[in-house]
Amino acid sequence: MKRWKALVFFDLDGTLLDTQSKISKENQQAIQALRQNNILPLIASGRSPQEIKQITAKTSIHSYVSLNGQYNVVENQVVSKYAFPINILLKLMDVARLFNHSFACYSDKEYAACYRDEIMEKLYRLDNAPLPRLSTDFHLKNEIYMGYLFSEEEVKDALYQEIFADTLTFYRDSPYSLAVVLKGQSKKAGIQQIIHHLGLAHLPTYAFGDGNNDLGMFEAVRTSIAMGNASENVKKYADFVTKSHVEDGIRFGLNHFKLLTRKEENNDY
Structure with missing residues (x-):
């Protein structure tokens, strides 16, 4: 087991990713340098585990808070997960239909929707992500860890709440969408669960983010x-x-806190 010296959590969209939703070569190198320096890099995102795995495939990141704290993994080991009770999920889908809002269900491996509309398409185009596959019974055959509502009617956000x-918490994470998780879950809760699992509450912790749904993440770390x-x-x-995500802001921030300085030793337990 690695003797970690610190933990660094990264949001994805608008933070670690560029405008094409890719991790730049510079950020890949920074992540590798963190691990060589015995600092554990982790993702904290609303994206699904499968998306995170695909996005980070060329990096040494194997730990993440996904689906806004609903499914959390450390070095490829699941440490906590929270599936929607079916009665709550069905009620949510009924209310979404009543408001004429499309809705997607996220499992740990994929996501699906009963139908697509223009607002849904706007969101996935913004994220450079594939549209949900169409299925009328996906939510009945899979454990669902997060819901995604597609709506430009912010005035109705309070009605859902x-x-x-x-039972539920709603995060508006774009002009087109609200992420939906179980009450009590968030990026903050997911980070806290990972830190507790590792027994590393005494270590320095850092978080990089850009959106309102990252504020909870900020509360869960020291810096x-x-x-x-x-x-x-x-x-x-x-x-x-730090600087923006397209101006090498990740490396600028890491260097500011001297996290990319290479250590002389690489100690394991």
Whole structure:
């Protein structure tokens, strides 16, 4: 087992990824340098485990908080996961239909929707991600860890929150979508569960993010770093603001905190 010196959590979209939703060569090198320096790099994202695996395939990242804290993995080992009770999921789908909002269900391996519409297509085009496959019974045959509502009607966000106040949390993560998780789950909770699992609460922890759904992540670590492209609301909660995600902001931030300095030794237990 590695003797880790620190943990660094990265959001994906608008943070570790470029405008094509890829990890740049420079960021790949930075991630590798972290591991060589006995610092564990982790992803904290609303994206699915399968998406994260594909995106990080050329890196040495094998740990992540996925689906906004619903499915969490350390070095390829699942440490916590939270599936939707079927009665809550069915009620959510009924309300989405009532509001004429399309909806996707996420398992740990794939995602599917009963139908597609223009707003759904806008979101996946923005994320450079494949559209959900179509299925009317996917949610009945798979454990569902996150829901995705597709809506541009922000005025209705509060209605969802009111209807499901005791059971679900809604994160508006784009002009077109709301991520839906079980009440009590979040990037913050997922990070806390991973740190507890590793028994490393005494170590320095860092998080890079750019969106409002990263604010909980900032609360879970000792040092929070906002990207230069983050909103002013996100920046005001950060301990440090680095350059934007297209201006080598990850390496700039890591260098600022001296996390890329190579150690002389590489000790294992």
